[in-house]
Amino acid sequence: MKNTKEDVAYINSTYREEDVIFLLKDLSNFNLEGATEEREARVQRGEHYSESLPLEYQPPSAYMHLYYDALQDYKKKVALYIGVLAEQIYHKNGKNTVLVSLARAGTPIGILIRRYLIFKYNVTIPHYSISIIRGKGFDSNAVKYIIHEHPNKTIQFVDGWSGKGAISKELTHSCEKFFSETGIELNDTLALLADPGHCSTLYGTRDDFLIPNACLNSTVTGLVSRTVLNSAYIGPADFHGAKFYQELKEADVSNQYVDVITEEFEGIKANASLRAQILLEDSNSATFKGLETVKEMMGVFEISNIxxxxxxxxxxxxxxxxxxxxxxxxxxFNSPYIKHILLLAEERKVEIVHYPDMDYTCCGLIKPLN
Structure with a gap:
């Protein structure tokens, strides 16, 4: 395994290096994408989703208008919950923190937490983004590298939001496996900006609201693809892989997104501190409440695969x-958080169903191709 900075070739991203370092092997020269339906069929036949990449959807102008509207509408809300989350992390770990976001949804969240701590406490902490894959675990080589570089610091894992809690459980399993193999104990509490599934005790909110960066793919995450774990390209000493989409540079809004949210910190800092204190004093628990809703859906819609x-x-x-x-x-249907959902569903001719008996704002059902 690569252990020194001189040995590690980080994948490119459009983010500033001080904001985040992606510990990912660069697979940009390989053809890993396939047509959506073809790839879906392979995955449903048993190929692991991490072995290939979906084609990057490039939204039309009408959809981008919705994204920009969402950013303006919810920038203060995102900033507030970033502040709430950052205050809790700082209270628990102080300066002794290394932020480790889970690529890609967690990456802008980690950047914003880091920026908030600089803004509020004038404290600069390192931030890395690594891969975690359902059924495969986190990238243990990346975690070992971080520990080597920051031996006396506490790793805080960060992600964007919860669904059923699969990644929270994957993180716990990975930490247990890592301890059994190395004797190093990691904190498996996943810091989430939004936790509607009740999958963590460390979160900014449990409201299932629209986090604007969820609307886009790589063009809001540094032009970095989803992460890849395929033995044809990733050796036992390598980091998990990803691609850098240089050809999408003109569409990139990654830095604009985090800059717009950062500008809202001054207006939310007092409220964020107050809300964080309430959460720190609350003995909340991770009940995975949303999973019960999902199990009910499996029966209603006769779906055998969760x-x-x-x-x-x-x-x-x-x-x-x-x-x-x-x-x-x-x-x-009156929720302000679903405008982009309805537009995408109309574009792809997907059936919309009113389903009021759930904890979530909405839910996507994948088509069984068999």
Whole structure:
């Protein structure tokens, strides 16, 4: 395994290096994408989703207008919950923190937490983004590298939002496995900006609201693809891989996104501190409450594979952007968080179903191709 900075070739991104370092092997020269329906069929036949990449959806101008509207509408809300989350992390770990975001949804969240701590406390902490893959675990080589570089610091894992809690459980399993192999104990508490699934005790909110970066793919995450774990390209000493989409540079809004949110910190800092204190004093628990809703859906819609149900605004958006959607369930058609969902569903001719009895704002159902 690579242990020194001189040995490590980081994948490119459009983010500033002080904001984040991606510990990912650069696979930009390989053809890993396939047509959405073809890839979906392979995954449903048993190929692991991490072995290939979906084609990057490039939204039309009408959809981008919705994204920019969402950014303006929810920038203060995102900033507030970033502040709430950052205050809790700082209270628990102080300066002794290394932020480790889970690529890609967690990456802008980690950047914003880091920036908030600089803004509020004048404290600069390192931030890395690494891969975690359902059924495979986190990138242990990347975690070992971080520990080597920051031996006396506490790793805080960060992600964007919860759905069913699969990644929270994957993180716990990975930490247990890592301890059994190395004797090094890691904190498996996943810091989430939004936790509608009740999957963590460390979160900014449990409201299933629209986090604007969920609307886009690589163009809001430094032009970095989803992460890849395929033995044809990734050796036992390598980091997990990803691609850098240089050809999408003109469409990139990654730095604009984090800059717009950062500008809101001054106006929310007092409220963020107050809300964080309430959460720190509250003996909340991770009940995985949303999982019960998902199990009910499995019966109602006769779905045997729980992975075909993707609850929450963020996960529903992902289904529409890169999977083969079957139905979209909507709790309340008057919700301000679903405008982009309805536009994408109309574009892809996906059935919309009113489903009021759920904890989530919406839910995406993947089409069983067999």
């Amino acid at each position: 992975n075909f149900i993707k609850p929450g605004v963020g996960e529903t958006t992902r289904v529409l952007l890169r999977r083969v959607p079957w139905k979209i369930l909507i709790k309340d």
